[in-house]
Each structure stands twice: as structure tokens, then as C-alpha cells.
Amino acid sequence: MEFKVKFWGVRGTFPCSYSSHLTYGGNTSCLEVNAGDRTLILDAGTGLRALGKRFLRDKVRNATLLLSHAHWDHINGFPFFEPGYWPEFNLDIFARDLSGCSCIGEVLTTCMEKPLFPVPLTTMRAKMAFQNLQAGDQLDLGPGLVVKTGELNHPGGAVGYRIEYGGKAFCYVTDTEHVAGRLDEKILRLIDGADVVLYDTTYTEEEYATRVGWGHSTWNEGVKLVREAGAKRLCLFHHDPDHDDNAMAAIERDAMRVFPGAFAAREGAVLDMLNLPADAAVAAE
Numbered sequence: 001m002e003f004k005v006k007f008w009g010v011r012g013t014f015p016c017s018y019s020s021h022l023t024y025g026g027n028t029s030c031l032e033v034n035a036g037d038r039t040l041i042l043d044a045g046t047g048l049r050a051l052g053k054r055f056l057r058d059k060v061r062n063a064t065l066l067l068s069h070a071h072w073d074h075i076n077g078f079p080f081f082e083p084g085y086w087p088e089f090n091l092d093i094f095a096r097d098l099s100g101c102s103c104i105g106e107v108l109t110t111c112m113e114k115p116l117f118p119v120p121l122t123t124m125r126a127k128m129a130f131q132n133l134q135a136g137d138q139l140d141l142g143p144g145l146v147v148k149t150g151e152l153n154h155p156g157g158a159v160g161y162r163i164e165y166g167g168k169a170f171c172y173v174t175d176t177e178h179v180a181g182r183l184d185e186k187i188l189r190l191i192d193g194a195d196v197v198l199y200d201t202t203y204t205e206e207e208y209a210t211r212v213g214w215g216h217s218t219w220n221e222g223v224k225l226v227r228e229a230g231a232k233r234l235c236l237f238h239h240d241p242d243h244d245d246n247a248m249a250a251i252e253r254d255a256m257r258v259f260p261g262a263f264a265a266r267e268g269a270v271l272d273m274l275n276l277p278a279d280a281a282v283a284a285e
Contacts, residue, residue: 009047025267
């Protein structure tokens, strides 16, 4: 039995290929979850490219992609996902019902059409199935593997995921904006008692004051949510491109002082959900 989460992309908004961002990472949102014999992918940001190369190396032939939403930073790795061009690869893609589009397949097709991209989606030879979901749906993806969903507060809408396996729960709650003075009841239900809650902590409190309505939140709000929900750990995620390694280290220290179970997501790090350490540290491969 295995339940591991690997971070392939932890940055929000825009990829950052700068030496000042190497410790925490510059690729945009992408996680790999291995639960039993199932492989899940959370979002398809630029981190997806390196994950695809790992799939080819290890001859991974099946995966399920769960998209939080279809903003650029969460799908811009998709055209560069090499297994997508491999006929032996099978990919189920789930995304919320997108207004004006029949399914996520239509969105990805449009993104890969001229003049936006030189290679059309039809060039990808993998067996792909595009499936709509509604926030609140539950997916039973294999023996003992349950994925619950919840609505997030983000322009155009977004979905959060709770992955349950082996008696543990990992929650993926990014891109969402809090409302000052009120805890989000939908998020509280989704993260109730979870072992690890990944949360959108793009801004500091000072930064958020000038970015209300942009669809993102703070680590301070994340702490309030996990405490109220009785969750054990808070993973800071969707790091702002302007937050270099020094800024991220300071943010992580501040969060840990207030909530010892807090830690910042780092590209390449792995969470072993069935053998979590006593502290919030994660291992880097």
C-alpha cells in the first residue's frame, strides 16, 4: 500500500526560471499522487513536462488528471506532456463544467489551435477521455480510493479535491479567495479532519489588501481554516512569482510560528501520507 504526493510545480500565475527561485521551485501547479496502483495528477501547469518524462522513463501507462480550473498557469504544461503523444498511454481528464464549453477537451483543443500553438490536440495519440464534474461530486477511482470535490471562490470558478486512501486524507485547495471575517464553509467541509491541507497562500496579508478580487488567499487564512477544521498540517502553495527564496523562507517561518504544522511546498519534495513525520518536514528526492 502506497499513498505519496510529489510536487512537480508549486508556483502560481507565472513560471519563474530564476536562480533566486530554485529552493522552492519555479514551475506552475502540478502534483503527482500515487495511491495504491492508481496515479493521479493534480493540475497541468509547467511542472507537468518533467512529470511526463518521468512517466516515459518508468513506463507509466495510465493516469487520471484532475484539473482545479482552466486558467493558463494550470494547463500550460499540457501541450508539452510527452505521454500524451504516446498511443499506449491512457489519460482520464476531469474538470468542472466550464461555461460556454462542452468539456475541458474543447478548452484544450482551442489552446492548441493556430495561432496560439503550432501542434493541434489531434496530434496527441494517447487515449484520452474528457469528463465534466460538478463541485460536490464524488469520484470512486479504485479500491479504497475516493476523491471528494468542493467549490472554490475564484474568478470563473474552481474545484478543490480531497483524496482519501489508506485512512488518510490529502486536500488540494488552490485557487481560492477568502472573504474577510468569514470562514469558507465549503472549504471547511472539504478539509474536515484532513491530514494535510494544501492551500492557496499566494499573498501576504499586506499584499492581499491591494489584490482583493484577484482570486487568491493568504497563509493566515489557511491557518484559520485548518484550525477550525481540525486538520493536522497546512501546506503553503501557489507561491507568488515575486516571492523569491528569501521571501518564501520568511513566509514559511512566519506561518510555522503561528501553526507548527505549516510548511511551504517545494518542487521535488515528496509527502508519504501513510508515514508522515512528527514535524511538518517533507523529503526531497
